[in-house]
Amino acid sequence: MKACIYPGSFDPITKGHMDIIGRARNLFPKVFVGVLNNPAKRNLFSVDKRIEMIRRAAAGMDGVEVVAFDGLLVELMKKLDCRIIIRGLRTGTDLELEQQLSVINGKLLPGAETVALLSKPETYFISSSAVRELIEFRADISDYVPKEVADMINGGNAK
Template sequence: MKACIYPGSFDPITKGHMDIIDRACNLFPRVYVGVLNNTAKKNLFSVEERIEMIRRATSGMEEVEVVAFDGLLVELMKKLECKIIIRGLRTGTDLELEQQLSVINGKLFPGAETVALLSKPETYFISSSAVRELIEFRADISDYVPKEVADMINGGIAK
């Protein structure tokens, strides 16, 4: 079975992320959403909260499995026996970074491939950092995150 992994911090998961997950589900029978626990980064939401947001937002998607990880992505890929990384690209800057990471990941885990999906025009401007800023100022985030996520955040999990 060919599986793929879509890694990220997902702090929080956005409609742009959901579009990439949905499209990956059309391409692969198993889509792992890898939630990075990067202790060097200050996240607004805990790993557990981010995992719960993603699980709620993907509850109708049988192909999706949410997993947490820290350290190198390729170590998780080896454990999951998964060689395909899904990445969403919004800008040329994203492309340059993903090209670099693809080479490094391929050296660390021979056979690893990166599949890039271009963001759709209606979501390319959405970023988790912009959503976090809106949350900090208590602005409406409903246009940028799945309803389940907005409900969780508005229900009081925001810091």
Template structure:
């Protein structure tokens, strides 16, 4: 069975993330969306909320699982018996950083491969940060995040 991990903070999950998840789920037998716990970052949503929002967004994709993790991504891959990391790229600037990370991961475990998926043209401008900024200033985030996630983002921003 070919298992891959799609790691990220997903704060919140966007339609760009969801597109990468859907496309990756067609390539691998199992895709684990690994939601990174970063104690140095204060997110809009806590880790449990992010996991639940992603689970709602992927509920119709049977071979996708969602779990949180902390520490080294390589250790999480070993726990999941995965050999592939999926990374989405929006622009050349994403590639430089992700390429360096893939080299580090390869150094830590030469059996791990990183697969880069290009963002669809309609999602290439999308980031969790831009979604939060648009929402904070009262802009419409419809079409930027999954429909199941939109109310949670709007409510969270209102209650800041």
């Protein structure tokens, strides 16, 4: 069985992320969503809360499993016996970064491949950083995150 992994911080997960997960699931029987725990990065939500958000948003999607990781992505890929990385691309800048990471990951884990999915026009402008800023200012985020996530955040279940 070919599985893929879609890594990220997902702080919080957005409708753009969910679109990529759904499209990856159409291509692969198993999609691991790898939630990065990077202590050097100041996240708005804890890893556990981000995992809960993704699990709620992906509740109806068979073949999607959420896992936390820290350290190198390729180490998690070895544990999961997974060699395919899914990345969503919004801009040319994303492409340049992902090309660099693809080469590095391929050197660290021979056989690792990166599959890039282009963001759809209705989601390409959505970013977690923009959503975090909206949250900080208590603005409406319902157009940018799944309903389950908006409900968690608006219900005071943050952090």
